[in-house]
């Protein structure tokens with residue numbers, strides 16, 4: 001079928017929903033989502049959303065901006081961080097008015113707690129800046145915004161998966177999507193496509209991300225020739241449940257939790273003497289890996305402990321109830337009485353589709369791609385630089401989701417309907433046919449496991465030229481083997497076997513972009529830490545990576561960082 005809407009937003013997480021609410025009412029807008037919308041990964045966000053409200057102690061947007069820039073190891077474009085920090089209080093009060101049930105202080109204000117890298121007075125001590133609803137902040141935000149989207153009558157297409165973007169004369173003309181329930185391939189004809197497809201942590205074996213986070217929304221524009229930005233910066237969250245990667249929010253340390261090594265030592269005192277366990281995630285993850293590599297893991301093994309025993313049952317029940325139950329369910333441990341085994345887990349992608357602050361996607365010469373927009377984790381506004389601070393993503397989604405929605409409203413008059421090219425669904429149908437008809441070859445699940453293991457082993461917290469070269473050659477050989485991928489289920493209805501195989505193409509392409517970008521950046525900055533180049537090198541590397549694929553060739557080039565208020569300084573905490 002061909003569906004027609006002025007604006008199609010791909011992704012019904014918080015970025016997509018927030019943009020849709022802004023556009024709805026004036027124009028015909030539709031949301032498509034590969035999962036049922038409220039199952040989007042935004043609903044899994046636990047710890048909170050940052051804003052310098054100053055409800056618990058003095059705070060200011062300048063401190064928030066500074067922390068964001070310093071947390072990003074000075075790769076953050078500072079005009080973007082300024083928008084984020086100044087707009088944050090408005091964005092949080094707006095959420096409150098829409099109905100988000102935040103925790104409260106005794107006098108009825110929105111309660112706030114400490115979070116990694118958020119400080120007062122330009123780094124002097126931790127500050128309570130994270131607004132939260134227990135440890136299910138993303139859940140309540142999703143439910144509230146989805147309710148608002150229903151009230152506005154926004155058309156939602158659940159369980160439809162984008163397979164291709166359609167362009168006509170350089171302008172977006174729509175997209176092609178696969179319907180899970182029927183196996184039908186549909187065409188969406190539109191004047192605007194906005195990508196809000198989230199992260200792609202499934203490139204790694206150990207990750208906090210949802211199963212749906214496989215990155216087609218980033219890969220499809222890349223395959224179409226649009227560059228990707230800062231792909232080497234992959235965030236590992238320090239506290240994933242050992243062996244599983246399930247997230248235990250940084251709120252656990254915000255509420256007073258402590259990391260301990262094999263001899264019970266609070267080792268973060270050595271790495272970040274001022275803010276200790278509340279240092280930014282890249283530093284804490286490196287500290288954990290260093291403890292383990294130097295033999296100070298628990299019993300010499302590859303994990304350390306998160307200690308919440310001193311917080312008491314009441315605080316755990318009131319503020320950290322979800323993670324308390326995760327620990328009980330997955331490990332059979334009561335965090336009020338026992339220490340929790342944790343290890344770093346792939347969590348967030350700083351890199352993605354290059355955008356300006358109004359959500360316009362930027363092409364290879366920094367030109368605006370007419371009709372194409374992006375916001376949320378799939379985008380790269382250069383806001384989080386080389387390392388995102390906790391609670392800044394939920395904020396990014398609502399601040400820049402809204403701005404993108406507003407901009408789409410402004411631009412629409414100048415974006416005429418483009419005629420659809422003939423049979424725009426043909427390339428996708430062809431890919432599906434080939435996979436379904438192939439009789440012999442390798443299973444997608446097998447190739448995917450190899451890829452995830454390779455990335456986790458060779459391109460994670462610490463990197464080295466040698467391991468990155470090995471990773472790249474493994475990825476390229478998997479890409480070749482992908483040409484012969486086979487599936488068991490050849491049916492039409494709910495064929496997740498087929499979708500797994502299609503998603504693997506995106507995982508492979510993004511893994512390659514991450515690895516090539518990482519190999520080229522010969523310094524250590526934020527989440528990108530090279531054993532062979534252990535220092536940050538502002539002289540040569542204070543610049544954003546762009547990677548572009550045209551006619552099968554990968555090209556890497558760079559663009560400058562936008563510095564306004566804060567000159568790069570050594571990063572100590």
Ligand SMILES: Cc1cc2nc3c(=O)[nH]c(=O)nc-3n(C[C@H](O)[C@H](O)[C@H](O)COP(=O)(O)OP(=O)(O)OC[C@H]3O[C@@H](n4cnc5c(N)ncnc54)[C@H](O)[C@@H]3O)c2cc1C
Pocket residue numbers: 010011012013014015016032033034035036037040041042043044045046047048049137138160161162163196197198199208209210212215216217247249347348375376377378390391392393394395397
């Ligand atoms: C466990 C966990 C806890 C977190 N906690 C916090 C926190 O406390 N504070 C904070 O600031 N950040 C947190 N984060 C980060 C933050 O939640 C995410 O960065 C953010 O929610 C991403 O939102 P999004 O709207 O960009 O995408 P998502 O919420 O991931 O939604 C993506 C949407 O795109 C759709 N989609 C994807 N691909 C396709 C396709 N091919 N076709 C159609 N639809 C598609 C999906 O169906 C989905 O609707 C956490 C992340 C995780 C994983």
